[in-house]
Amino acid sequence: MSDTTRSSALGSTGASELFQLLRDGRPRTRAELATMTGLARSTIGLRLDALTELGLVGPFADAVSTGGRPPSRVALIPSARVVLGADFGAGHLNLALTDLMGDELVSRRTEIDIADGPEAGLTAMVATADALLSHYGRSRADLIGVGIGLPGPVQFSTGRPVNPPIMPGWDGFDVPGWVRRHLDVPVLVDNDVNIMALGERSHSFPNTDHFLFVKVATGIGSGIISGGRLQRGAQGIAGDIGHVQIPRGAGIACHCGNVGCLEAVASGPAIARALRASGHDVAGGREVIELVRRGDIDAIQAVRQAGRDLGEVLTACVNVINPSVIAIGGSMAQAGEHLIAGVREIVYTRSMPLATEHLSIVQSRSGDRAAMIGASMLAIHHALSPAAIDELAAAV
Amino acid sequence: MSDTTRSSALGSTGASELFQLLRDGRPRTRAELATMTGLARSTIGLRLDALTELGLVGPFADAVSTGGRPPSRVALIPSARVVLGADFGAGHLNLALTDLMGDELVSRRTEIDIADGPEAGLTAMVATADALLSHYGRSRADLIGVGIGLPGPVQFSTGRPVNPPIMPGWDGFDVPGWVRRHLDVPVLVDNDVNIMALGERSHSFPNTDHFLFVKVATGIGSGIISGGRLQRGAQGIAGDIGHVQIPRGAGIACHCGNVGCLEAVASGPAIARALRASGHDVAGGREVIELVRRGDIDAIQAVRQAGRDLGEVLTACVNVINPSVIAIGGSMAQAGEHLIAGVREIVYTRSMPLATEHLSIVQSRSGDRAAMIGASMLAIHHALSPAAIDELAAAV
Numbered sequence: 001m002s003d004t005t006r007s008s009a010l011g012s013t014g015a016s017e018l019f020q021l022l023r024d025g026r027p028r029t030r031a032e033l034a035t036m037t038g039l040a041r042s043t044i045g046l047r048l049d050a051l052t053e054l055g056l057v058g059p060f061a062d063a064v065s066t067g068g069r070p071p072s073r074v075a076l077i078p079s080a081r082v083v084l085g086a087d088f089g090a091g092h093l094n095l096a097l098t099d100l101m102g103d104e105l106v107s108r109r110t111e112i113d114i115a116d117g118p119e120a121g122l123t124a125m126v127a128t129a130d131a132l133l134s135h136y137g138r139s140r141a142d143l144i145g146v147g148i149g150l151p152g153p154v155q156f157s158t159g160r161p162v163n164p165p166i167m168p169g170w171d172g173f174d175v176p177g178w179v180r181r182h183l184d185v186p187v188l189v190d191n192d193v194n195i196m197a198l199g200e201r202s203h204s205f206p207n208t209d210h211f212l213f214v215k216v217a218t219g220i221g222s223g224i225i226s227g228g229r230l231q232r233g234a235q236g237i238a239g240d241i242g243h244v245q246i247p248r249g250a251g252i253a254c255h256c257g258n259v260g261c262l263e264a265v266a267s268g269p270a271i272a273r274a275l276r277a278s279g280h281d282v283a284g285g286r287e288v289i290e291l292v293r294r295g296d297i298d299a300i301q302a303v304r305q306a307g308r309d310l311g312e313v314l315t316a317c318v319n320v321i322n323p324s325v326i327a328i329g330g331s332m333a334q335a336g337e338h339l340i341a342g343v344r345e346i347v348y349t350r351s352m353p354l355a356t357e358h359l360s361i362v363q364s365r366s367g368d369r370a371a372m373i374g375a376s377m378l379a380i381h382h383a384l385s386p387a388a389i390d391e392l393a394a395a396v
Numbered sequence: 397m398s399d400t401t402r403s404s405a406l407g408s409t410g411a412s413e414l415f416q417l418l419r420d421g422r423p424r425t426r427a428e429l430a431t432m433t434g435l436a437r438s439t440i441g442l443r444l445d446a447l448t449e450l451g452l453v454g455p456f457a458d459a460v461s462t463g464g465r466p467p468s469r470v471a472l473i474p475s476a477r478v479v480l481g482a483d484f485g486a487g488h489l490n491l492a493l494t495d496l497m498g499d500e501l502v503s504r505r506t507e508i509d510i511a512d513g514p515e516a517g518l519t520a521m522v523a524t525a526d527a528l529l530s531h532y533g534r535s536r537a538d539l540i541g542v543g544i545g546l547p548g549p550v551q552f553s554t555g556r557p558v559n560p561p562i563m564p565g566w567d568g569f570d571v572p573g574w575v576r577r578h579l580d581v582p583v584l585v586d587n588d589v590n591i592m593a594l595g596e597r598s599h600s601f602p603n604t605d606h607f608l609f610v611k612v613a614t615g616i617g618s619g620i621i622s623g624g625r626l627q628r629g630a631q632g633i634a635g636d637i638g639h640v641q642i643p644r645g646a647g648i649a650c651h652c653g654n655v656g657c658l659e660a661v662a663s664g665p666a667i668a669r670a671l672r673a674s675g676h677d678v679a680g681g682r683e684v685i686e687l688v689r690r691g692d693i694d695a696i697q698a699v700r701q702a703g704r705d706l707g708e709v710l711t712a713c714v715n716v717i718n719p720s721v722i723a724i725g726g727s728m729a730q731a732g733e734h735l736i737a738g739v740r741e742i743v744y745t746r747s748m749p750l751a752t753e754h755l756s757i758v759q760s761r762s763g764d765r766a767a768m769i770g771a772s773m774l775a776i777h778h779a780l781s782p783a784a785i786d787e788l789a790a791a792v
Contacts, residue, residue, distance in 0.1 A: 017434075038413075043436075153750065162750065210630040224716070226629070231622045233718020234606040235750055238622075240715045243748055247643055258746065316712045319636045320620070322629020350654065352639055354549065354558065354631055 015047040016389035027060035027075035081144035085376025096372035097132045117169030126182045145379030146187045149195035156236045159189035188378045197223025199374025203366040212323040215330035220263045246312045266306035292335045303335045307342020318351040329364030411446040412785035423456035423471035477540035481772025492768035493528045513565030522578045541775030542583045545591035552632045555585035584774045593619025595770025599762040608719040611726035616659045642708045662702035688731045699731045703738020711746040725760025
């Protein structure tokens with residue numbers, strides 16, 4: 001290909017737009033692509049050459065030969081590059097290596113303490129990333145992006161945590177900048193609930209455009225998908241339902257500085273505190289779940305009441321954003337159906353009939369893996385966007 | 397142009413995609429369009445020919461001659477077609493004729509009674525439409541779409557009202573089907589609060605991507621724009637804040653069948669009822685506003701309390717959707733700053749600091765006209781979409 005021809009195919013947005021059509025992984029003939037885009041066959045050819053040179057697209061090997069020469073098809077090569085999806089919790093790091101479709105290739109769980117600060121946590125991440133890459137026979141050069149979920153508020157545009165309550169040392173830290181000094185690819189950072197929402201939807205509800213994911217653990221938060229897109233709001237803090245006030249919270253102080261917040265009444269530590277007041281020996285949410293599993297009536301009642309409290313706030317969410325699925329995850333969702341039963345009791349009684357007629361309230365189905373996969377999806381969405389593909393092409 | 401050439405320019409999505417670039421009204425040279433799209437100049441030429449044949453695009457007359465032959469520019473012709481935007485209330489129909497940029501050409505207000513049923517109301521709309529078209533020297537053939545806002549819930553996908561409480565005879569009525577028998581263009585129908593949100597944003601907050609419009613009148617509702625798009629939710633009823641329960645509503649019955657709803661406490665009729673109980677002679681919201689304007693302390697206090705009640709629900713909305721602007725409109729917003737002062741008092745005290753730091757809570761600026769213009773924007777958005785332009789092109 002002459003230099004001039006190549007720059008006309010790569011320098012424009014043409015190749016990246018063609019690539020968007022192939023992102024779903026389906027193989028297509030050149031004729032199909034010409035029909036879909038209205039472009040001349042010759043233009044399609046030039047652009048496919050450019051994408052092939054990048055290694056992102058290639059001939060699709062048809063399984064069955066029909067005798068005659070079959071029309072050759074091209075498709076995205078999911079294994080062309082790899083992606084890292086990281087889920088940081090207070091005490092763990094779950095890290096997955098995925099392909100370009102977000103399918104997990106290999107993953108590993110590491111115990112960490114988020115309070116050791118960003119350099120310790122991110123050093124552990126980079127070391128684990130190298131181990132996973134090596135285990136899977138790939139190198140840092142194969143990496144196309146890193147997605148990271150953190151257990152606190154994050155300014156999505158810069159990837160910096162904003163006053164995260166349980167993450168000493170992380171406030172304002174330039175997470176993408178630090179990571180890029182080791183893994184030189186785009187790094188996307190979001191709060192853990194948003195990546196759980198992305199992962200849960202991608203795994204279990206791919207066709208649900210109005211979806212609410214709720215995490216109930218040490219804190220309470222939600223990730224909102226409206227109109228098929230994750231909604232972060234003006235400051236990136238949409239979905240912050242833990243600090244909505246509820247009637248039963250009257251007079252109860254919350255660590256946020258306000259009183260009466262949902263989180264001060266219905267989180268794991270809040271339920272444990274209430275049970276301690278009535279004489280039970282429970283340190284936190286984990287012991288509450290153990291009590292529930294042993295059939296302790298007080299614990300079951302306390303979890304159900306927490307579900308009702310959560311239901312008070314979700315009733316307002318249902319009227320405001322009108323989702324068709326609410327998935328409830330986080331460690332406290334492991335307390336069987338009791339939490340969700342409390343939620344349903346209130347939401348189905350109090351919300352408008354039209355809003356609840358087709359509303360499902362379910363337990364999270366993807367569990368721990370949702371967050372890693374969601375983080376990877378975040379990175380893929382960015383790494384395969386038209387602008388990013390243009391940049392890749394320009395660097396060839 | 398030969399038939400084959402034309403069908404290759406029109407039969408694909410090419411011309412309509414080029415048109416999307418010109419929808420902002422800015423004139424551009426063919427060279428600029430070629431750079432923006434990566435298409436060959438010859439392809440640009442063919443597609444512009446197709447759009448010119450449709451009358452939607454034409455040469456832009458530059459105001460200043462620079463001596464040499466200036467590069468010729470093309471642009472959307474806003475007056476190429478006209479659009480109707482209709483805002484139905486309980487007792488009025490506001491109808492505007494706009495151009496393709498949503499700018500009002502002429503409008504008229506007609507007194508109607510929505511309870512006379514759909515055929516009476518829509519007959520009045522068609523008659524007024526003919527009068528406006530004729531007044532402006534245009535005909536039904538120039539019309540490219542009709543947008544309609546109704547004062548009740550509407551299933552957006554079908555344009556049919558769903559159990560609208562104040563609209564006897566309208567339930568399930570095929571509004572687009574009826575209108576198309578008279579004005580044969582796409583007809584989009586939505587509830588009044590959604591079109592007010594679209595109109596208010598387009599008029600006063602064009603760059604605000606996270607925007608909440610609240611209407612306080614006989615009922616209370618809101619229209620939500622998140623991520624730059626109107627969010628209707630799974631059943632089209634997102635933003636239904638009037639039936640969220642608030643503490644002060646305890647025991648007060650709402651017409652929806654539930655108790656304690658915001659609307660049962662803070663709407664115009666609810667404020668009037670509370671004032672009557674303390675001996676004032678007020679029939680409804682209008683008389684409440686008159687009392688406030690005369691400086692009646694009881695009325696001012698009642699309106700301010702309604703603002704606080706509204707603030708309780710908006711506090712939850714702020715945490716959940718994190719908007720940067722909340723605009724409050726509807727007839728009760730005319731009670732000066734008292735309503736909004738009550739809202740601000742609660743929202744700025746109770747919402748998370750990060751969410752309120754850059755949050756403006758303002759009175760609606762576009763007033764009555766917002767709804768008509770919003771209805772027109774709804775129709776324009778549909779009529780100029782890629783699929784609609786393709787259909788127009790195929791019919792040439």
